[in-house]
Amino acid sequence: MSVHKNTLLLIASIVWLAAGVNIARIGLEAYAAGHLTLLNVVLSAVVGIVFWSFIFGKLVVKHTARITGYEEERHFFLKFFDVPAFVIMAVMMTGGISIRAFGLAPEGFIAVFYTGLGCALALAGLRFARMWLREVRVTRA
Template identity: 50%
Template sequence: MKVKKRTLLLIAGIVWLIAGFNVARLGILSFGLVEKIWYLYALSILIFIIFGTMFYKMSEKHTKRIIAYEEKRPFWNFFDLKSYLIMAFMMTMGIGLRASGKIPDFFIAFFYTGLGLALSLAGIIFIRNYISYRK
């Protein structure tokens, strides 16, 4: 169950890409349910920029932490405890708000599309770091 630190970068990339794809898919599907208004696309870009910046910094921080490991680590060590708690909170809130029906489709359309693409960007960064990693 222990893997090389380089492999942790790949695992992180795959996890973030899968999460990003699924979140963006929900947003894109919601765009099919709402009137196509130009500013919803602009809001998606804004959300992407905000979260993309945050996830870029996070992926660089986690890459540095992973590279600093001296030996093989359990495969779940691509995140630290704080990151797992944040992820659990975000997933719980997202699923809960969507399931409540209190969030309109237009919000899910722009917010989830931008957020999902930003999550995917983090996955791409981790995979780039995996590919370019040298001992």
């Protein structure tokens, strides 16, 4: 179950891209249910920019530096994140599922927030992929 350290970046890319696309899909479905307005689209963009700028953009840089700094070449495949990142992910997933399952937020909020959050997560996945490609090129050179 061990992989090359650069593969950890690819795993992170796949996980974050899948999560982002799924969450954005939920938001877009809520938009399709009658919440598509210019104001909501702008608010989704603001949510995405805030999450990217203050959380996910920094997270990609932090975890890329941690992974590429490993001295050993092979690692357990779940080491693409550290324990605090897994805890944050679990809390976010539990919160998001709870909000929808118990109807704690109106569908308009789901449209705005989930679309912005999902796009920021997907962008993190794409950036992890870019970091993976960069590291693969450096390793082969």
